[in-house]
Amino acid sequence: MANPIDFYFDFSSPYGYLMSEKIDPLAAAHGRSVNWRPILLGVVYKTTGAVAMPLVPLKRPYALRDFERSARFLDVPLHIPEAFPIPTQHAARAFYWLEGQDPGRARAFAHAAYRGLFVDGKDISQLEVVLDIGAGLGLAREQFAAALGSDAVKERLKAACSAAIDAQVFGSPFVIIDGEPFWGVDRLAQIERWLKEGGF
Amino acid sequence: MANPIDFYFDFSSPYGYLMSEKIDPLAAAHGRSVNWRPILLGVVYKTTGAVAMPLVPLKRPYALRDFERSARFLDVPLHIPEAFPIPTQHAARAFYWLEGQDPGRARAFAHAAYRGLFVDGKDISQLEVVLDIGAGLGLAREQFAAALGSDAVKERLKAACSAAIDAQVFGSPFVIIDGEPFWGVDRLAQIERWLKEGGF
Numbered sequence: 001m002a003n004p005i006d007f008y009f010d011f012s013s014p015y016g017y018l019m020s021e022k023i024d025p026l027a028a029a030h031g032r033s034v035n036w037r038p039i040l041l042g043v044v045y046k047t048t049g050a051v052a053m054p055l056v057p058l059k060r061p062y063a064l065r066d067f068e069r070s071a072r073f074l075d076v077p078l079h080i081p082e083a084f085p086i087p088t089q090h091a092a093r094a095f096y097w098l099e100g101q102d103p104g105r106a107r108a109f110a111h112a113a114y115r116g117l118f119v120d121g122k123d124i125s126q127l128e129v130v131l132d133i134g135a136g137l138g139l140a141r142e143q144f145a146a147a148l149g150s151d152a153v154k155e156r157l158k159a160a161c162s163a164a165i166d167a168q169v170f171g172s173p174f175v176i177i178d179g180e181p182f183w184g185v186d187r188l189a190q191i192e193r194w195l196k197e198g199g200f
Numbered sequence: 201m202a203n204p205i206d207f208y209f210d211f212s213s214p215y216g217y218l219m220s221e222k223i224d225p226l227a228a229a230h231g232r233s234v235n236w237r238p239i240l241l242g243v244v245y246k247t248t249g250a251v252a253m254p255l256v257p258l259k260r261p262y263a264l265r266d267f268e269r270s271a272r273f274l275d276v277p278l279h280i281p282e283a284f285p286i287p288t289q290h291a292a293r294a295f296y297w298l299e300g301q302d303p304g305r306a307r308a309f310a311h312a313a314y315r316g317l318f319v320d321g322k323d324i325s326q327l328e329v330v331l332d333i334g335a336g337l338g339l340a341r342e343q344f345a346a347a348l349g350s351d352a353v354k355e356r357l358k359a360a361c362s363a364a365i366d367a368q369v370f371g372s373p374f375v376i377i378d379g380e381p382f383w384g385v386d387r388l389a390q391i392e393r394w395l396k397e398g399g400f
Contacts, residue, residue: 048258051249058248058370062381072400073390170258181262186386190273200272 004033008164008174010041011088011124014067014078015185017114019173021076022188024107030195032177036110038092041172043161048170052085070185078118086117086125089157090148094130096156097147098139108137204233208364208374210241211288211324214267214278215385217314219373221276222388230395232377236310238292241372243361248370252285270385278318286317286325289357290348294330296356297347298339308337 005027009016020036027034041052053063064080071078091113098106112133116122122129127148134144147153164174168181175182175191180199182191193200205227209216220236227234241252253263264280271278291313298306312333316322322329327348334344347353364374368381375382375391380399382391393400 048256049251050256050259056248056250056370058365058368059250062368062370062383065381066383069390069400073393165258168258168262170256170262181265183262183266184386186384189389190269193273200269 002030002032003178004035006035006037006167006176008037008039008167008169008172008176010039010172011091011110011113011117012085013041013172014080014118015070016172017078017118018071018074018076018185019175019188020110020114022074022185023173023175023191026188026192026195032195036095036107037160037164038088038095038110038157039161039164039169039172040087040089040092040157042087043158044165044170047165050170054085074185074188079121081117081121081123083123083125086123088125090127090130091124092160093148093153093157094134094144096160097144097150097153100156105137105139109133112137202230202232203378204235206235206237206367206376208237208239208367208369208372208376210372211238211291211310211313211317212285213241213372214280214318215270216372217278217318218271218274218276218385219375219388220310220314222274222385223373223375223391226388226392226395232395236295236307237360237364238288238295238310238357239361239364239369239372240287240289240292240357242287243358244365244370247365250370254285274385274388279321281317281321281323283323283325286323288325290327290330291324292360293348293353293357294334294344296360297344297350297353300356305337305339309333312337 005023007019007023009020023034045051054060067080068078095106095110098109113124116133117124124130131141131145135141167176171183173185177191177194180194205223207219207223209220223234245251254260267280268278295306295310298309313324313330316333317324324330331341331345335341367376371383373385377391377394380394
């Protein structure tokens with residue numbers, strides 16, 4: 001079995017969302033599994049000194065247009081919500097807590113959170129909204145809420161962000177295949193060729 | 201005849217170089233001409249507050265790898281020179297002066313400058329190197345040198361950078377088709393679809 005692919009993303013990243021709709025079937029078509037790794041770009045940007053593209057004055061109008069055009073290009077539904085970008089620590093912590101219990105459910109949660117934000121306009125920065133999404137997946141609300149407030153899960157997310165920085169991750173989505181890094185959903189065609197040819 | 205395509209680039213931009221090898225035949229296949237518009241990203245970045253990707257610590261190794269991988273992906277020869285990025289005002293001024301005399305020769309100069317830098321490792325930040333490239337295209341060296349030092353051509357480049365900022369250009373390459381902006385050589389597939397379908 002070939003190495004799994006690492007897929008880093010922030011739940012507030014539209015390009016990360018687009019990648020989340022594409023990476024699993026693409027990987028599976030080439031006999032690969034995918035490690036989903038939510039991170040907080042704000043933590044990463046503290047290291048790189050970078051600024052989110054939608055927060056740069058001249059880039060914001062372009063970014064908003066490109067998000068929606070890229071979604072049409074990839075045939076994925078997308079609507080950028082009014083409040084954007086947003087903090088996503090609750091969603092990321094939820095993912096890691098779920099992953100420790102049931103990786104399949106963690107993946108289902110990630111899709112539900114991303115689609116909730118970028119299709120249905122749910123404000124997943126709100127803890128209650130994340131708990132609702134969990135409830136929709138059959139999670140006991142009290143237990144889920146307690147888990148998300150625990151020090152253990154906070155530390156788990158911190159460790160994931162540190163590991164991402166150690167792996168030279170500086171944006172979202174960021175995909176690493178056998179040590180080869182690909183930044184951006186616009187690298188999908190290169191990723192496909194890389195998987196097909198084993199590098200190029 | 202459909203509107204010409206505007207193609208903004210900095211002569212120090214590897215992704216701009218890759219676009220320079222692709223945009224004319226792609227445009228011609230869809231009945232379009234291309235206005236080449238060299239700019240100085242340093243001037244643009246003063247407005248946006250952006251920093252060139254190869255100058256951001258965590259991004260530089262990725263950028264160097266991605267430049268060469270993207271070149272292989274697009275089947276264009278590329279070698280990043282030791283001195284990089286470099287200032288490119290001499291090359292950009294040369295382009296605009298030549299464009300006023302003979303647009304075909306300006307295009308030939310742009311290709312020669314880009315290929316000189318990214319294929320043959322010529323340091324086109326040096327005035328003498330730009331004059332050599334002009335000589336290779338049959339330009340009288342004394343006259344070319346005088347033109348590049350003139351206030352008129354300096355003002356022409358300043359005006360081109362201001363016009364680019366007014367057109368919301370913030371990077372290289374930056375392609376505008378009927379008002380639709382595309383940033384990056386990684387938007388080539390979207391540009392092709394846009395030209396084919398008249399938008400999507």
